[in-house]
Amino acid sequence: MFISDFAIKRPLLTVVAMLALVGFGLVALFQLQTDEFPEVQPPVVLTTVIYPGASPEQVEREVLEPIEEAIQSISGVKKMEGEARDGFAQIVTQFVYSKDLQEATQEIRDAISTKRQDLPQEIEEPILRKFNPTDAPIVTLGLSSTTLSPAQLTLLADPGITRELRAIPGVADVSVTGSVKRELTVNLDPQRLLAAGVSVPQVVGALQQGNLAVPVGRVNGALDERTIRLRGRLDGPQDFMNLVVAEKGGRVVRLGDVATAEDGIEEQRTVALYNGKDAVGIEIKKTKGYSTTAVAEAILKKVATLDSVMTPQGAALTVIKNKGERVDNSVNNVQEALIEGAVLTVLVVFLFLNSWRSTVITGLALPVSVLASFVAVWAFGFTLNTMSLLGLSLAIGILIDDAIVVRENIVRHVEMGKDHYTAAREGTDEIGLAVAATTFSIVAVFIPIAFLEGESGQWFKPFALTIACSVLVSLFVSFSLDPMLSAYWPDPHLEEHQKGWITKQLDKFNNWFNGLAAGYRRLIGWALDHPKSMVSLAVGTFVFALAMPALGLVGGGFFPLEDNAELNMTVETPPGANVDYLRQKVSEVIRLADSTRHPEVQYSFVTAGGASGAVDKASVYLKLRKKADRLKDGQLTAEQLGDVMRGEVAAIGGASVSVFTNDFAGQQKQISLELRGNNKEALQKTADQYLAVMKGVPGAVDVALSTKGQKPELTVQVDRGLAGALGLSVGQVATAIRPAFAGLDAGDWVDPTNETRKVMVRLAPEARSRGADLAQLPIAVGQGNNGALIPLQQVARIRSELGPAIVNHLNRDNVIKVEANIAGRSLSEVQADIEKGLAKIQMPPGISLSSGGQVEQQQEVFSSIFIALGVAVALMYLILVVQFGSFLDPISILISLPLSLIGVMGALAITGNTINLMSLIGVILLCGIVAKNAILLIDFAKWAREKNGMPLREALIEAGAIRLRPILMTTFALIAGMIPVALGRGEGAQFRAPLGVAVIGGVVTSTVLTLLVIPTFYEIFDRWRARFSRMVGLNPPRTGEFATFEMPVPEAGD
Secondary structure, eight states: OHHHHHHHHHHHHHHHHHHHHHHHHHHHHOOOOOOOSOOOOOEEEEEEEEEEOHHHHHIIIIHHHHHHHHHHHTTTEEEEEEEEEETEEEEEEEEEETTTTTHHHHHHHHHHHGGGGGGOOTSSEEEEEEEEEEHHHSSEEEEESSSSSHHHHHIIIIIIIIHHHHHHHTEEEEESSOOOOOEEEEEOOHHHHHTTOOHHHHHHHHHHHHHOOOOOEEEOOSEEEEEOOOOOOSSSSSHHHOEEOOOOOOEEEEEEHHHHEEEEEEEOOEEEEEEEEEEEEEEEEEEETTTTHHHHHHHHHOOOOOOOHHGGGGGGEEEEEEEEEHHHHHHHHHHHHHHHHHHHHHHHHHHHOOHHHHHHHHHHHHHHHHHHHHHHHHHHOBOOHHHHHHHHHHHHHHHHHHHHHHHHHHHHHHTTTTHHHHHHHHHHHHHHHHHHHHHHHHHHHHHHHHSSSHHHHHHHHHHHHHHHHHHHHHHHHHHHHHHHHHHHOOOOOOOOOGOOOHHHHHHHHHHHHHHHHHHHHHHHHHHHHHHHHHHHHHHHHHHHHHHHHHHHSSOOOSSSOOOOEEEEEEEETTTTHHHHHHEEEEEEHHHHHHTTTTEEEEEEEEEEEETTTTEEEEEEEEEEEOHHHHHHOOOOOHHHHHHHHHHHTTTTTTTEEEEOOTTSSSSSEEEEEEEEOOOOOHHHHHHHHHHHHTTSSSSSEEESSSSSOOOEEEEEEEEHHHHHHHTHHHHHHHHHHHIIIIEEEEEEEEOOSSSSEEEEEEEEEGGSSSSHHHHTTTEEEEEEOOOEEEEGTTTTTEEEEEESSSSEEEEEEEEEEEEEEEEEEEEHHHHHHHHHHHHTTTOOOTTTEEEEEHHHHHHHHHHHHHHHHHHHHHHHHHHHHHTOOSHHHHHHHHHHHHHHHHHHHHHHHHOOOOOOHHHHHHHEEEEEEHHHHHHHHHHHHHHHHHOOOOOOOHHHHHHHHHHHHHHHHHHHHHHHHHHHHHOOTTTTTTTTTHHHHHHHHHHHHHHHHHHHHHHHHHHHHHHHHHHHHHHHOOOOOOTTTTOOOOOOOOOOTT
């Protein structure tokens, strides 16, 4: 071959090329940013609109439906999920993947602005956020204290701590959760309002007009100018109390006569607790393009400085979550697996070749290929993340394959009596095309995977391209460095007495192996004599492998189980419960999860509420001890602890608690059945039936509906006739009720720290706690001196009713989701049982069913992968057609692909793993690997038959005997490389374990079955070809008839 011949003739140039690859690889490695996962940017926009005081039905009618209608008209909308809750609406818009996210966000903003005049005036400005799963906070801090109130902690956190953190390079955003902001609170007394004859709108109007700081112009002189400042802003609570709000009968009514004004805090709608104590959460996000570990490290240094400042003030700043540590753990785990795999692989080579020189020559392919692949990672703009490193750790067993096969063939030629120079050249030439075909087959598998459409493409691109590039480099090394070193650095010939103990033992192993090869000759002869048995074996194993999931021997899922030393729980309270009730239920959960009861738990952190102010849901985060420490002390895994906690929290009454063992899907339940229709009554009835079925399915846990049932409401029905007679409109009634109960921002106030705060007007808390308080609200009727105040109940009927707590939409249709997590069984098993139970339910007309959650994601990703896999097999076939010059021979090679399936299924069943995303990646990897053994067999048989004129049967037996050693060497090398991945040690490593298990199982069975079945299929196809040729009148060339014409090759020194 040209490359090997050139490398042997120019050894110095070959060494320089290898050093250059290593040097550039090291430079690229130190330039790479580190992250846990690839930076994926799905085209999803989250829109939140706050409508204070509005019921879910009102939010749906007045906000959600108009905005959904506007968004629906935007081109490229794939899916739209809307939700109306008490006081806010939320819309998640998913676009087709080709849509630019910046453009999509602007189009939504423009669409909402076209509907702005139709939306209620009271809504706050819509908040648009690009949704990105990799854009989660990299560090979460907790500021807690046993002596300071949440309001005091908030003052310490914002702007003090947040300003310091925002100054760190790479920090994009710092947000505060559980904060209680300062405000000037005006608490109205309805009795005093009634006595003074002053209405709520009058007080609001007086505040808005009497507390102003507006530019009013300037005075221009002949040669100078002076700005006019209107000092209209009130300075403190006492100034507000002295503000005149009305004049009645010649008497001035001041704010202090009808209300109290105080330097207070806003009504608490958010909660943060650290180990059950009041706290404030601080979430920090990084800027895209920065290294997660570098930014997290800088944040931790700043936190150490800030904590020393907080301690004297009675507060402690604690790191709750540190994604940088997780990234470090993940990257270190993969690096350890990579190094361990490389060491085991090299030991396998030494075992078979019994020469440390051969081991070094072969093993050099590993560091050169791995380091050179970092150049590709850097050039493609990838980060050093789990997926790109996973590609390298998987490639370890493959990278050395080419070098093993080339070196083994060169050694075989040396044993035939050739000098090292000739053996290096001819050995490489003989095996070169077969090695190239195996390598290009592997590349053909991964290139289509790298160019998958959508989000799955962005996830798999680093993985696939890293493997493809490293394998191509290893092919180059095998064709250049291996033959060059084999030619110039030969093994010295040692007499028996000169050999060491290890060498003698390995000689015995090799002699035994030679006997094994002789036995294999007899076995392959038997297989060729019993073609029906071999075909039955191949077909039987394939069919049984396909049947194993259906028989329940192997389960299926989307993500494998993972232990990241954390648990997440969601606590949901019944409709109508307030923040104090939520805090009470959360405290019960925290008590159950206390480290005195469960030593696995280090600490807990709770967040509830947020920008929307919803107080019916809280998130509980439990940080566990490191996985290795827990296992060493005989404690529970995250999954086991999750099962225990699920049983314990079930005893908590008046709240629903869901347990999540990882946050990969963002606390999204694994099963989600979406019932859609416009008949709300039929929809609810069907959803209740589905809920009953799912609750009866073993393994389905945390079963619930997305709607939370009915919520108590007070409805005000204005008597229009009576109100009209009094000169009172519905709008005036609303203007009185809204500020009194929802509160109204009536201007600004500059606090003593020079921060601008809101002035909020509302009834005093004790005057708005019962329905009777609403009935007694004073309403102004009449104008001027004829005006009077009457209770609301005189012009309106106030009734207690029930309304929906949550209204969900899917693509503008009403939807109810029946959701569940799984525990103790696989996703596919639980899903199958649910489908059996649901088959008995008659679906009403107008109601449709679809799948959401992980099931929907699984279908999308798996279908994309299977399409790419089909393209990959087609590419492999075309490569083999070119290699073998036949359309039929490659089919016998590709039969080796399904032979690996029984091993995959068997290994997953034995180890208790499922068919999931990672095991599927293992199947993809196998498609490129298992064909290698068949290529080596068939290539040699074809060469022996056509060049040496051997009959087909003898050629196949000879090929099996000669190729047995390199086939088993590469198989054991691959298994050795996969063992550290399959063991899944360390936090997060469990996520990758099914991949290693699938590859090891598939390689073992594929190798065994390939050595038996493939020669038989090749012989069968050869007979078919001869028969078909005779039928159509062709005269196929007989073996040896067209033996290749050998050109004279210059010898060394010519």
